[in-house]
Amino acid sequence: MERLIVDMDDVMADATGQFIDYYEREFGIRVDRESLNHQDEGHGFPDHQHIIKQFPHRPSFFRTMKRHENSYEVMRELNARYDLFIVSAAMEFPRSLSEKLEWLQEHFSFLTWKQIVFCGSKTVVHGDYMIDDMPYNLEKFNGEKFIFTAPHNLHHNHFTRLNNWNEVAVRFL
Amino acid sequence: MERLIVDMDDVMADATGQFIDYYEREFGIRVDRESLNHQDEGHGFPDHQHIIKQFPHRPSFFRTMKRHENSYEVMRELNARYDLFIVSAAMEFPRSLSEKLEWLQEHFSFLTWKQIVFCGSKTVVHGDYMIDDMPYNLEKFNGEKFIFTAPHNLHHNHFTRLNNWNEVAVRFL
The missing domain is CATH 3.40.50.1000 (HAD superfamily/HAD-like)
Structure with a gap:
């Protein structure tokens, strides 16, 4: 085999979808998936880059994808x-x-x-x-x-x- | 490289040492390491085989080796x-x-x-x-x-x- x-x-x-959901929950802005195109992971969001980097360290981030x-x-x-x-x-x-x-x-x-x-x-x-x-x-x-x-x-x-x-x-x- | x-x-x-320690704590018998020789992992202990199999599922078993x-x-x-x-x-x-x-x-x-x-x-x-x-x-x-x-x-x-x-x-x- x-x-x-x-x-x-x-x-x-759907890790990208999880970042979008966490971003919306935290900052009240629903980022369009297409707006993330061609940018490194986590870099397409309009602001708060340092907080986005913390999302994968939060409880349930990987469990609830x-x-x-x-x-x-x-x-x-x-x-x-x-x-x-x-x-x-x-x-x-x-x-x-x-x-x-x-x-x-x-x-x-x-x-x-x-x-x-x-x-x-x-x-x-x-x-x-x-x-x-x-x-x-x-x-x-x-x-x-x-x-x-x-x-x-x-x-x-x-x-x-x-x-x-x-x-x-x-x-x- | x-x-x-x-x-x-x-x-x-020292996983073997951990099994010996857990066995002693549970059953009050300190098994000699050499007595385990030539027997499958966990099989050399005198008794309680079914409980020994549970040791690796217990909290701290791997953490405290x-x-x-x-x-x-x-x-x-x-x-x-x-x-x-x-x-x-x-x-x-x-x-x-x-x-x-x-x-x-x-x-x-x-x-x-x-x-x-x-x-x-x-x-x-x-x-x-x-x-x-x-x-x-x-x-x-x-x-x-x-x-x-x-x-x-x-x-x-x-x-x-x-x-x-x-x-x-x-x-x-």
Whole structure:
């Protein structure tokens, strides 16, 4: 079985949507998702950059993210056809470790703990395919690389692009 | 730089000693470490097997382990000479995630979060060398394999054996 490595934030989980929701709750302004395009993560918001950086350290930030549309259905099929691993760079945010594990158990209950990897740097994992929203994660990967579209990576064109989970299904199923 | 992957339980941390301490606290019997030799992890204790299995689920079990003798000094030198990663199969015990991270920050404060990996299966990591006490972790590793001596692995002779951290230093420094 070929090994497929899938990222969590802004791939399985709508991290961008969570930043927008937290920003609105804190500052009363609903930022348009498209206004974040082509800007680094967290940099597209009009103000309060230093506070936005604190959002991932807050309780429930990772636990309450929404699932990306169709990710559940596609992942369930991928799980049957691939040696599937979830690899998330969670170590920077200690609180996220247990929250991400609980999130996966709730939203992707067909996955087992053996398929989950929380790391700092993804350079240590290897496989046949990697789907990630961060170019620096893909750059050092040994296998075939796919960038999952998020506002902060629209200007990157080094990797095969997958715009949504329907495109993941078309490519991998 | 060559990549060296090091395990936590019964390599950096004295997991066996923790089982012995918990057993004594619970049942009033101090089990001799040598009496555990050649038996699977947790199986060498005279009684209460079902309760021993619960120890790793208890608060503080992973947080309060002792460091293996000389591990700090040798790891600090290894850290300067190798692309060093700590890879621990922590995902089976959700509580261990934050406890292991805190333990590393306390006992090996020179390590950064980028060097830490918590996984279920270690098949997904690759490197040049792996030091681990569990044969099943070593078996599927792509690089050179070293078994770190623990009571439960004394009967294995498939891998180069390192009996203690002084032997790690001799081999790698």
